[in-house]
Amino acid sequence: MVESKGWNWKIVESDQEEYWKKPSVESYYLLNRWSIQDRKEFLDLGCGLGRHSILFGKNGFNVSCFDISQEAIDRTKEWAEKEGLKFDYKVGDMIKLPYSDEQFDWIYCRNVISHSDTEGIKQIIKELSRVMKKDGECYLTLGSKDTWGFKQESWPLIDANTRLRMEEGPEYKTPHFYADYDLIQELFAEFKIIDVHQEIDYYEKQGKVNSSYHYHVLIHKIWKRRQYEFK
């Protein structure tokens, strides 16, 4: 398994920082979906600067913030304190989550899980399943094999699905795992997959328009007994 490597938030430029401080579009859908249930234990896995922790915290969820980067946790804490919000904070590697079995109703994991290799991803999914309550849900994104990064043949291929990103910047030498639809079905076979779709994001960089493809996946942890009944 490749060694985990988080983001270096200290070198993120201020215009990019603005992006990382606004909640993503789908977070409002999930906020709506999850708010109507009386279950509040929320894990922001790979919280970054805390944009989703703040959104869910302001809306009455009990938020746990987790990231491998101390800087990310410090920045999230500073922001939450300014907003008068109290969260739980932990620094660590998602390969081994420091939480008890079935602790969370909802896990938000946007642009995080792909920072590993195939063996690592499988281990992370085991950990997600362990810390999710029965009937809990997890939203996560995965880089798509259609994206340009996977096609960079000069970037080291660590296994059939993983490349090291060699672009200068906060993700330099970070492993990136890329999926396709069949691989997603295989990886999440023990869950009910509520939604899986691929999106293209367009962004401008140094005057050029770039694009990247991601899968957005929403999974539901089914009861073992119900899993059996479904067969």
Ligand SMILES: C[S@@+](CC[C@H](N)C(=O)[O-])C[C@H]1O[C@@H](n2cnc3c(N)ncnc32)[C@H](O)[C@@H]1O
């Ligand atoms: C692209 S940022 C996304 C941040 C946040 N989810 C958001 O949407 O704003 C990825 C985050 O995942 C964290 N991360 C990467 N690998 C990790 C690991 N093995 N364990 C925990 N966090 C990790 C990085 O440090 C970084 O803060």
